[in-house]
Amino acid sequence: MNSTEAIGALRALLGEDVVVVSGVGRATYAALRHWPGRTLPLDALGDVLPVALGVAAALPSAARTLSVEGDGSLLFGMAGLATLATMRDRVAPFTAVVVDNGRYESGGDVASRHFPLDWAALAAAFGLGYGTADRTGAVAAALAAATSVGVLRLVVHDDTPMPPPAWSANGREAVYDFRRMLATRWGVRIPPAATKI
Amino acid sequence: MTTRWAELLPADIQVVVAVPDSLLGPVVARVVDASTVAYVQVVHESQAVAVAAGMGLAGQQALICMENSGLRAAAETIARLTVLHQIPVLALTAHRGEFGDPNWWAQDHSHHMSGLAALFGLPTRAASSTAELTEALRAGIALTGTRMRSALVVATAGLLKELHRELH
Numbered sequence: 001m002n003s004t005e006a007i008g009a010l011r012a013l014l015g016e017d018v019v020v021v022s023g024v025g026r027a028t029y030a031a032l033r034h035w036p037g038r039t040l041p042l043d044a045l046g047d048v049l050p051v052a053l054g055v056a057a058a059l060p061s062a063a064r065t066l067s068v069e070g071d072g073s074l075l076f077g078m079a080g081l082a083t084l085a086t087m088r089d090r091v092a093p094f095t096a097v098v099v100d101n102g103r104y105e106s107g108g109d110v111a112s113r114h115f116p117l118d119w120a121a122l123a124a125a126f127g128l129g130y131g132t133a134d135r136t137g138a139v140a141a142a143l144a145a146a147t148s149v150g151v152l153r154l155v156v157h158d159d160t161p162m163p164p165p166a167w168s169a170n171g172r173e174a175v176y177d178f179r180r181m182l183a184t185r186w187g188v189r190i191p192p193a194a195t196k197i
Numbered sequence: 198m199t200t201r202w203a204e205l206l207p208a209d210i211q212v213v214v215a216v217p218d219s220l221l222g223p224v225v226a227r228v229v230d231a232s233t234v235a236y237v238q239v240v241h242e243s244q245a246v247a248v249a250a251g252m253g254l255a256g257q258q259a260l261i262c263m264e265n266s267g268l269r270a271a272a273e274t275i276a277r278l279t280v281l282h283q284i285p286v287l288a289l290t291a292h293r294g295e296f297g298d299p300n301w302w303a304q305d306h307s308h309h310m311s312g313l314a315a316l317f318g319l320p321t322r323a324a325s326s327t328a329e330l331t332e333a334l335r336a337g338i339a340l341t342g343t344r345m346r347s348a349l350v351v352a353t354a355g356l357l358k359e360l361h362r363e364l365h
Contacts, residue, residue, distance in 0.1 A: 021251070040254070044277035047247040050239075051278065054251020054259070057212075057237070079241045083248060087237060171282040179254060188256035193343050 001136050003030045003099050006154040009139040021052035023069030025106035027099050031068045040178040046077025049096055056091035059186055064093050071100040072112040085126040088149040098153045123151045200327055202231035207335045210260045214245045218264035220291035220357045225262050242267030243274040250284040261288040265310040275317050285341040289350045321349040325356050
């Protein structure tokens, strides 16, 4: 499966009503394709997971929150797994989705690692649920294995070049849109930004 | 000095996200014990900034607590989240490396803090009394509420040592 198909399979399982924080490259492309209007795309390698955890901790528990990032991004910010483990009781249900193509596609299309990585052991070391899928038909079982707070690894192969961005917002505009979505869907208050007109 | 620990932080602050340090850590722990503020401890200052940014997006007022060297550790995250994406955060640091600091390892912390605050456009206010600390945090909340800039409050080592004496 490719990245878009993998996230599409997840979208089919979880529906539209989720909160998503996504990372650079394919992760954001796929997340925005399937959850437009629900996704905050961040240009912040390694920060996706902790930002999503902060969002999840502040929202009602009914808000299903996901971080969606590439394997390179998670490896860049591995401390996020410690934060996930620390905050597990505050963020459920929460899934840290790793779109694993084994490459730094946005960074010159080179390998993201030159060693075997035991993802299951990595998640287990932090006491986190873990599931993995390499085809769309296996995503449901992998999501279940990831439990209510855990890591979902989607093994993907993207054979076509990543298309140019199809969305128009820059980083600040994306934050603005995300705030509005949280206000509309979850009643998050946006205080006035001034005391005098 | 008799500190009203539960009132040291403005009531608007709902959660402290901290990387413990020896100056600020015990004070934060005492405040958390005395108040209803929630506490999240993380392993790196970049995580603290990112978690606090996410909480702020979802309407929760967080306060990052860390040593001022944490600005160096979190520099890339600050640049990406608070500058590039303009997600404001409020931070409280202990002032290491100020004039007279007897620790060799702290000597660069102060001017690196000043340099990074200037680089990232972080408005900064020093607090040398509990009243100044509470007021500076209140002002920082107002500032971050504009969603234009983050804010940094720096507790002097003198204030923190005074609070330590009261703790013991």
